[in-house]
Structures are given as structure tokens and as C-alpha cells.
Amino acid sequence: MTRVLKALAPAILIVGLLACGGLRYSQLSPEAKDFHPKGILVLPAEATTFGEAKADIDRLFEEVLKEKGWFTDVVGGEQIARRLSTDAELRQTVAEYLAKRDKVHFSDPELSGRIAALTGTEAILLVQVNYWNYTVEDDTKMAKVSLGITMIEAKTGKTIWTAVHQRVSDYLLIKPALPDVARGLIREMIGYMPH
Numbered sequence: 001m002t003r004v005l006k007a008l009a010p011a012i013l014i015v016g017l018l019a020c021g022g023l024r025y026s027q028l029s030p031e032a033k034d035f036h037p038k039g040i041l042v043l044p045a046e047a048t049t050f051g052e053a054k055a056d057i058d059r060l061f062e063e064v065l066k067e068k069g070w071f072t073d074v075v076g077g078e079q080i081a082r083r084l085s086t087d088a089e090l091r092q093t094v095a096e097y098l099a100k101r102d103k104v105h106f107s108d109p110e111l112s113g114r115i116a117a118l119t120g121t122e123a124i125l126l127v128q129v130n131y132w133n134y135t136v137e138d139d140t141k142m143a144k145v146s147l148g149i150t151m152i153e154a155k156t157g158k159t160i161w162t163a164v165h166q167r168v169s170d171y172l173l174i175k176p177a178l179p180d181v182a183r184g185l186i187r188e189m190i191g192y193m194p195h
Contacts, residue, residue, distance in 0.1 A: 022192075023163050023164070023165040023188075023189060023192055024164050024165045024166060025162070025163060025164040025165070026161070026162070026163040026164075026192055027161070027162045027163075028160075028161050028194065029158060029159060029160045029161065031153065031156075031158060031160060032160045032161060032194040033194075035123075035153055035160050035194055036195065037071065037121070037122035037123035037153075037195070038071060038072045038073065038122060039071060039072060039073035039074075039075070039119075039120055039121035039122050039123070040065060040071045040073070040074055040075070040121055040122070040123045040124075040125060041075045041080060041115065041116070041119050041121040041123070041124050041125065041154075042058070042061045042062060042065070042074070042075065042076050042077050042080070042125045042127065043077065043080060043094065043098075043124060043125065043126055043127070044058055044077040044080060044081045044084075045057040045058055045061075045077055045127040045128070045129055046126070046127065046128045046129065047128075047129040047132070049129070050129045050131070050132035050133070052132070053129045053132035053145075053178070053182070054077075054129070055078070056178070056179040056182060057077070057127060057129055057147070057182060057186075058076060058077025058078050058081065059076070059077070059078055060179065060182055060183050060186050061076060061077060061125070061127060061186060062074055062076025062077065062078065062079070063183075064183065064186045064187055064190055065190065068190060068195075070195040071195070073120060073121065075119050075120075075121055077127075080119070083119075087118070089118065090115070090118045090119070093111055093114050093115055093118065094115060096108075096111055097111035097112060097115060101126075107152055107157040107158065107159060108157055109155070109156050109157030109158075110157075111157075112124060112152055112153075112154045112155075112156075112157040113154055113155055113157070115154060116154030116155065121154060122153070122154055122155065123151055123152065123153060123154060123160070124151070124152040124154050125149060125150070125151055125152075126149070126150040126152065127147060127148070127149055128147065128148040128149075129145075129146075129147060130146035130147060130148055130164070130166070131144050131145060131146035131166065132144075132145055132146075132178055132182075133178075134175060134178075140170055141170065141171050141172065141175075142168050142169060142170050142171065143168070143169045143171065143175060143176045143177075143178055143181050144166060144167070144168045144169075144181075145166065145167050145178060145181045145182045145185050146164070146165070146166035146167075147164070147165065147166075147182070147185060147186070147189065148162075148163070148164045149161075149162070149163050149164075149189055149193070150162045151193060151194065160194060161192075161193055161194055163189055163192060163193075165185060165188065165189050166185070167181050167182075167184055167185035167188070168181075169181050
């Protein structure tokens with residue numbers, strides 16, 4: 001019996017380590033298996049605490065989603081931000097939708113449906129920058145990026161997928177660029193997203 005355990009111990013350890021992979025938090029709706037949007041809208045990132053991250057995150061989400069090739073139309077944060085500055089109806093609808101989500105935790109299907117109709121998309125991605133900084137922990141210098149993503153089915157207002165994850169890159173002398181750390185994180189997270 002001891003010989004068998006000694007022989008199996010490395011395999012059990014490897015399987016255990018592989019099982020630790022994945023996102024820090026991810027929740028998938030039962031409706032996700034039947035949800036295959038052709039067009040996706042990425043609203044400008046919520047980066048209240050880390051405002052300097054906003055432009056990079058908006059650009060990177062659009063780039064990564066386009067490189068995946070899962071959607072025929074990707075309306076990214078930069079593009080929609082320009083449109084929000086000129087389209088009063090869209091600006092008001094997005095503002096009302098986000099205010100309802102924030103204040104009463106309700107994804108209003110009428111408002112999300114109107115956003116979809118105005119943008120020609122079927123899914124809405126909400127992105128939150130939770131951390132975007134250089135830090136030192138236990139004498140280790142690191143670049144740290146943490147993001148939260150929520151995917152909404154625009155027609156119904158239902159949350160299809162929610163995920164939170166982070167990426168940390170240690171360094172000695174040369175700081176890794178935070179957008180490069182974020183690009184790797186976004187690619188990893190998007191890999192789990194229903195499509």
C-alpha cells in the first residue's frame with residue numbers, strides 16, 4: 001500500500017496544482033450555454049480609483065475581443081465613449097441603466113435592450129478596474145492589475161457571466177508596463193467568457 005501511495009503522490013500533486021488554476025471568481029448563468037451573441041458592446045471601464053487605467057483598459061478589451069474573432073462586431077470602450085459624447089439618447093440610456101444597476105442592483109431589460117438597439121449589439125460588457133498599481137509585498141516589487149467583468153444579455157438584462165481576477169508580475173529593476181500586465185490578464189479572463 002505504501003509503495004502505491006509513493007508512486008501516486010507525484011501524480012496527485014500535479015493534478016492538485018492544476019486544479020488550482022482558473023479565475024479567482026467566476027459565475028456562469030445557466031442561460032450561458034444558449035447565448036451566442038454576434039455583436040458585443042464594451043462600455044467604458046469604471047476606473048474611479050485608478051483613472052489612469054481607463055484609456056488602456058478600454059483599448060485593450062477591444063483589441064483582445066477582436067483578436068479572438070468570436071464576434072462579428074465589437075464596439076469598444078473608446079468607440080462608445082466618442083459616441084456617448086455626441087449621441088444624447090444613447091448617453092441618457094446608458095446613464096440610466098448604470099445608475100439603476102448601481103443604486104438598486106437591477107439590470108433593467110428595457111434599458112439594456114434600448115442600448116443594444118442603439119448600438120447594434122446583443123451583449124454588454126461592464127468592466128471594473130479594481131487595482132492598477134506598483135506595490136511592494138514582503139520585499140518583492142510587483143506590478144499588479146485586478147479586473148472585474150460582467151457580461152449582460154442585452155435583450156433580457158440578465159447577467160450571463162461575472163468574473164474577477166488579478167495578475168501580478170514580479171520585477172527587480174525594470175518595471176513591467178501595467179498595460180502589458182493587463183493585456184495578459186484580459187486574455188486569460190476572456191478565455192473563460194461565454195461566446
